[in-house]
Amino acid sequence: MRIGVVTFPGSLDDRDAQRAVRLAGGEAVALWHGDHSLDGVDAIVLPGGFSYGDYLRCGAIAAHSPIMSEIIDAANAGMPVLGICNGFQILVEAHLLPGGLVRNDHGDFICRDQKLRVENTSTAWSSGFQTGQEITIPLKNGEGGFIADQETINRLEGEGQVAFRYLEVNPNGSMNDIAGISNAAGNVVGLMPHPEHATEEGFGPDTTLAMRSGTDGLTFFTSVIQSSLLARA
Amino acid sequence: MPKAVLLDPQGKAVTGALHRLGKEHISEVRIGKRFELTVDEVTPELLEEARVLGEEIFANLVIEDVVSVTAL
Numbered sequence: 001m002r003i004g005v006v007t008f009p010g011s012l013d014d015r016d017a018q019r020a021v022r023l024a025g026g027e028a029v030a031l032w033h034g035d036h037s038l039d040g041v042d043a044i045v046l047p048g049g050f051s052y053g054d055y056l057r058c059g060a061i062a063a064h065s066p067i068m069s070e071i072i073d074a075a076n077a078g079m080p081v082l083g084i085c086n087g088f089q090i091l092v093e094a095h096l097l098p099g100g101l102v103r104n105d106h107g108d109f110i111c112r113d114q115k116l117r118v119e120n121t122s123t124a125w126s127s128g129f130q131t132g133q134e135i136t137i138p139l140k141n142g143e144g145g146f147i148a149d150q151e152t153i154n155r156l157e158g159e160g161q162v163a164f165r166y167l168e169v170n171p172n173g174s175m176n177d178i179a180g181i182s183n184a185a186g187n188v189v190g191l192m193p194h195p196e197h198a199t200e201e202g203f204g205p206d207t208t209l210a211m212r213s214g215t216d217g218l219t220f221f222t223s224v225i226q227s228s229l230l231a232r233a
Numbered sequence: 234m235p236k237a238v239l240l241d242p243q244g245k246a247v248t249g250a251l252h253r254l255g256k257e258h259i260s261e262v263r264i265g266k267r268f269e270l271t272v273d274e275v276t277p278e279l280l281e282e283a284r285v286l287g288e289e290i291f292a293n294l295v296i297e298d299v300v301s302v303t304a305l
Contacts, residue, residue, distance in 0.1 A: 056290075056291070057293055057296075060290070060293065064290070092295075093293065098295075099295060100293055100295035100296040102235075102239055102240075102296050103240070103242050105240055107242040107245075107246075147239065147295070147296065148295065149295075173240070
């Protein structure tokens with residue numbers, strides 16, 4: 001499966017996302033924000049970072065970059081799209097996902113290994129998890145507080161579009177402890193924590209077994225590869 | 234402007250600084266953004282265009298409000 005990773009000016013985690021795709025068994029395809037070509041990819045990752053220096057609002061300028069018109073069309077046609085951190089902010093600004101992300105309620109940038117509960121395993125990027133599974137992946141953001149009006153929150157909760165929820169600590173003041181959501185179809189997923197940083201032993205979060213051995217993030221990428229194989233079969 | 238219900242950490246920090254300067258009678262500071270667009274001549278159509286840009290690009294109405302669009 002060919003998975004495109006878009007690089008915007010100021011993207012930081014594009015290389016890690018490409019690596020995660022390869023570790024999951026996919027082919028990583030580097031895409032450039034200024035192009036109008038998706039290079040025939042089967043899925044897309046919008047990586048973390050600080051596109052356009054977070055000017056205007058986090059993700060706002062990137063959401064209007066040339067490649068986004070193709071990504072919006074592809075996402076609406078069902079292509080799996082994962083937005084991680086700044087990528088989540090871009091998806092929200094592009095109106096592919098509802099709500100908004102605001103400055104952490106405590107005012108500080110936060111970087112920690114974050115425990116999450118997988119709430120919905122029917123999305124393209126979470127199908128390899130068990131419902132209710134608890135996972136740990138890194139979180140690092142300054143503006144990660146998820147907000148939406150009450151009607152939107154009720155819809156997200158009612159329709160099962162809350163895909164991931166913070167456990168034990170709400171690190172940024174997100175409403176309902178929401179860490180990540182999906183669109184109604186389940187092909188577009190955005191979350192603030194970083195699955196791509198927990199895909200290889202030696203470089204992931206600490207576990208009870210060994211330091212830096214956590215690879216819970218790998219399942220995001222194997223999920224999308226697996227679900228595309230099933231769709232083809 | 235950030236919506237009134239949202240925390241405005243910048244405004245909160247400035248409020249704290251004012252209080253340390255003895256300005257306790259100022260109970261709250263909120264900080265927003267101002268965009269100045271330059272055109273040859275302001276027409277009602279351009280003002281309307283600025284209004285649309287304000288709501289669609291300059292502000293995210295989920296988290297912010299456009300409070301004023303005027304010709305300078």
